[in-house]
Amino acid sequence: MTFGKIVPALIFTAAAALAQENKSDLPRLIAVTPLHVVLGETQTIRLRGLRLKEVTELRSSPTVSITVKEKKDAAPPNGLESKDVGDQEIVAELTVPLDCSATSLALTAVASAGNSESRRVFIIGKGSVAKEKESNNGFSEAQLIDQSKPISGRIEPDKDVDVYRVDGHSGTALNVRITASTAGSLLDPVLSVFDAAGHLLGSVDDADGTRDSRLTITPTSDGPLCFVVCDAHDRGGPWHEYRLQFEPQP
Numbered sequence: 001m002t003f004g005k006i007v008p009a010l011i012f013t014a015a016a017a018l019a020q021e022n023k024s025d026l027p028r029l030i031a032v033t034p035l036h037v038v039l040g041e042t043q044t045i046r047l048r049g050l051r052l053k054e055v056t057e058l059r060s061s062p063t064v065s066i067t068v069k070e071k072k073d074a075a076p077p078n079g080l081e082s083k084d085v086g087d088q089e090i091v092a093e094l095t096v097p098l099d100c101s102a103t104s105l106a107l108t109a110v111a112s113a114g115n116s117e118s119r120r121v122f123i124i125g126k127g128s129v130a131k132e133k134e135s136n137n138g139f140s141e142a143q144l145i146d147q148s149k150p151i152s153g154r155i156e157p158d159k160d161v162d163v164y165r166v167d168g169h170s171g172t173a174l175n176v177r178i179t180a181s182t183a184g185s186l187l188d189p190v191l192s193v194f195d196a197a198g199h200l201l202g203s204v205d206d207a208d209g210t211r212d213s214r215l216t217i218t219p220t221s222d223g224p225l226c227f228v229v230c231d232a233h234d235r236g237g238p239w240h241e242y243r244l245q246f247e248p249q250p
Contacts, residue, residue: 048089
């Protein structure tokens with residue numbers, strides 16, 4: 001390599017290193033709870049990450065009313081490290097206008113060093129998402145659910161499992177998706193399905209190149225099916241939320 005080629009390469013390397021160093025000074029949003037906000041309601045949202053006590057404001061796209069109420073230290077959950085899940089938290093209050101047509105809200109933390117990358121949360125209509133009902137920790141306590149509505153649930157405490165029951169029909173495929181880590185949850189979900197006799201029909205940990213789960217099952221007979229959600233590492237807590245939904249046939 002000639003001297004003329006070496007100099008530009010060194011300049012590029014130095015610039016890349018400087019950019020990476022500057023990026024490490026920025027606030028970082030890692031986790032959020034809840035995973036959705038409701039149209040027309042004022043609600044509290046919590047954001048977990050790094051360097052959040054330096055944040056001066058939260059911005060959103062589309063723009064909604066957001067007020068930062070508190071910034072504080074936050075110890076990592078058991079078995080997790082601060083560098084991965086954050087060590088600080090922001091508590092904010094926001095209101096999404098009833099006439100908002102967006103399906104998600106991109107939140108950005110603003111600080112003197114610069115802005116964080118955005119973290120998205122779902123925007124839903126009131127009553128459009130069903131809630132998990134405890135206790136649903138076993139087959140005998142399985143929660144009967146409506147396939148037409150997504151389910152908002154949480155794995156808490158450690159080693160918790162959530163069990164949901166639907167009626168299966170022979171030859172009719174069911175496509176089930178768990179959205180968690182890709183939406184700002186600390187949950188690493190595992191999704192399993194069992195028949196009425198308790199036989200395992202299928203289980204999925206990671207899918208589509210993510211830590212979230214997606215499973216398709218086609219029953220060979222009519223009868224109830226139980227879908228079980230848990231964490232791959234048996235962890236659970238207030239940051240371990242998920243969204244379970246049945247999707248139409250492709």
